[in-house]
Amino acid sequence: MKTVEITGENFRYEVNIDEGLRFKWPRLFSNEWQSEWTRIMVISDDAVAAHYLDDVIRAAPEETPVSSFIVPSGEQAKSFSWYEEGLTACLTHGLDRNSVILALGGGVVGDLAGFIAATYMRGISFIQMPSTFLAHDSSVGGKTGINHPLGKNMVGAFHQPAGVVYDTSMLQTLPEKEWRSGFSEAVKHGYIQRPAFLSWLKEHVQEMEDLKQADLSEILARSIHVKAGIVREDTFESGVRAFLNFGHTMGHALEKHLGYGKVTHGEAVASGMIYAMTVARHLGYQGLDPEVEADWLKNFGYEPWLFQQFDPQALLEAMKKDKKTEAAEVRMVLLEETGLPIKVPVRDEDLLKCMSEPKGKR
Numbered sequence: 001m002k003t004v005e006i007t008g009e010n011f012r013y014e015v016n017i018d019e020g021l022r023f024k025w026p027r028l029f030s031n032e033w034q035s036e037w038t039r040i041m042v043i044s045d046d047a048v049a050a051h052y053l054d055d056v057i058r059a060a061p062e063e064t065p066v067s068s069f070i071v072p073s074g075e076q077a078k079s080f081s082w083y084e085e086g087l088t089a090c091l092t093h094g095l096d097r098n099s100v101i102l103a104l105g106g107g108v109v110g111d112l113a114g115f116i117a118a119t120y121m122r123g124i125s126f127i128q129m130p131s132t133f134l135a136h137d138s139s140v141g142g143k144t145g146i147n148h149p150l151g152k153n154m155v156g157a158f159h160q161p162a163g164v165v166y167d168t169s170m171l172q173t174l175p176e177k178e179w180r181s182g183f184s185e186a187v188k189h190g191y192i193q194r195p196a197f198l199s200w201l202k203e204h205v206q207e208m209e210d211l212k213q214a215d216l217s218e219i220l221a222r223s224i225h226v227k228a229g230i231v232r233e234d235t236f237e238s239g240v241r242a243f244l245n246f247g248h249t250m251g252h253a254l255e256k257h258l259g260y261g262k263v264t265h266g267e268a269v270a271s272g273m274i275y276a277m278t279v280a281r282h283l284g285y286q287g288l289d290p291e292v293e294a295d296w297l298k299n300f301g302y303e304p305w306l307f308q309q310f311d312p313q314a315l316l317e318a319m320k321k322d323k324k325t326e327a328a329e330v331r332m333v334l335l336e337e338t339g340l341p342i343k344v345p346v347r348d349e350d351l352l353k354c355m356s357e358p359k360g361k362r
C-alpha cells in the first residue's frame with residue numbers, strides 16, 4: 001500500500017492507495033473515530049454503484065447504520081437540483097453531526113458529496129473513495145462544489161476529507177475515455193512542477209494501454225505528491241495553488257460552452273494546456289512548443305486544438321467567468337518552461353488571437 005500524507009494548517013489526512021481497499025476501508029480509520037459514527041451515507045452514481053456499492057456497504061462497521069444516495073452518472077449531477085436532493089437525503093436518512101458521508105465515485109461524486117458534507121449542518125465529515133484515474137486530483141485538497149449554468153465550479157467550499165481510500169482495482173472497469181480524462185491531470189502535475197515525472201511519462205506511456213499496465217499506485221502517488229505540496233503551502237488559493245489550474249481557464253470555458261458533460265474534464269484541460277502554451281509563445285515566453293506537446297497528446301486520442309473549433313468570442317466570455325479573473329481581466333497560468341509556472345494577466349485581444357492562430361495545421 002502506498003500512503004501520501006496531506007497536511008495543512010489545521011488538517012492532516014492520508015491518501016491510501018492499494019488494490020482491494022473497498023473491502024476493508026474502515027481499518028484505515030481509528031476505532032475511536034469509528035465509535036462516534038452515528039450513520040454512514042454513501043453517495044455514488046448509478047454506474048459506479050452498480051459495480052461497487054454492495055462491497056463498500058458490506059465492509060462498513062456492523063454497528064453503524066448505512067444508507068445510500070445515488071445520482072445519475074455524469075457531470076450533470078454537479079447541479080443545484082442534485083445538491084438539493086442530496087441535502088434532502090441527509091435529512092430524511094437522519095444524518096446528524098457525527099454522521100459520515102462516503103463519496104464513492106469519480107470527481108463528480110466527490111465534488112458534489114464534498115459540497116453536501118461541507119454545508120449540511122454547516123459541515124460534517126466525509127471520506128473520499130475515488131473510482132476514476134482523474135479522481136487522484138479531485139479527491140485531494142478539499143475543493144468541493146457544483147456548476148452554475150454560467151460557469152464551471154462556481155458554487156462551492158473548501159472542505160477537506162477525513163481520508164482518501166483509493167482502491168485501484170476499481171479502475172479495471174473504467175472506460176477508455178475516462179483514463180484519457182484522468183491522464184491529463186497527471187500530465188498537468190508534470191508540466192507545472194515535475195519535469196522528471198513528465199519525462200518518465202513521455203518515455204513509458206505511449207498509449208493509454210501503457211498507463212493501465214504501469215505501476216498505477218506509483219504514478220498516482222507521484223502525481224498526488226505534487227498536489228499535496230501545493231495544497232500544504234496554499235490551501236485556499238491565494239497564491240501558488242493557482243498553478244494547479246494550468247489548462248483550466250480554457251478547459252472550463254470549453255466544458256461550459258459545449259454543455260457540461262459533452263467533453264470530459266481532462267480532455268478539455270488537455271486542449272486548455274495547449275492553448276496556454278500557445279498564449280505563452282505569443283506573449284514572448286520561451287515556454288513549451290505547443291505543436292510538439294500536441295503531437296504527443298494526440299497519441300492518446302486527445303483533440304489538443306479543440307479550442308480552435310468554436311466561436312472565439314463565446315469562449316472569451318466563458319473564460320472571463322474563471323475564478324482567477326480580476327476586474328474583468330483574465331489571468332492565466334503559463335509555463336516559462338516545464339516546472340516553472342507563472343500567473344499573468346492576458347489582454348482580450350491576445351486571448352482571441354491565440355484561439356485562431358496558427359492556422360492550417362490541424
Ligand SMILES: NC(=O)c1ccc[n+]([C@@H]2O[C@H](COP(=O)([O-])OP(=O)(O)OC[C@H]3O[C@@H](n4cnc5c(N)ncnc54)[C@H](O)[C@@H]3O)[C@@H](O)[C@H]2O)c1
Binds near residue numbers: 134144185
Ligand atoms: N475538486 C477538485 O480538485 C477537482 C480536480 C479535478 C477535477 N475535478 C472535477 O472532477 C469532475 C470529473 O471527474 P471524473 O473524471 O472522475 O468524472 P466522473 O465522476 O463523471 O466519472 C467519469 C465517468 O466514469 C464512470 N465511472 C467512474 N468510476 C468508474 C469505474 N470505476 N468503473 C466504471 N465506470 C466508472 C462515471 O459513472 C462517469 O460516467 C469534473 O467535474 C471536474 O471539474 C475536481
Ligand SMILES: O=C(O)C(=O)C[C@@H](O)[C@H](O)[C@H](O)COP(=O)(O)O
Binds near residue numbers: 143153
Ligand atoms: O485543486 C486545485 O486547486 C485545482 O485547481 C485542481 C483542478 O484540477 C480542478 O479541476 C479544480 O476543480 C479546479 O478548480 P477551480 O477553482 O478552477 O474551479
Ligand SMILES: [Zn+2]
Binds near residue numbers: 137185248265269
Ligand atoms: Zn482539473
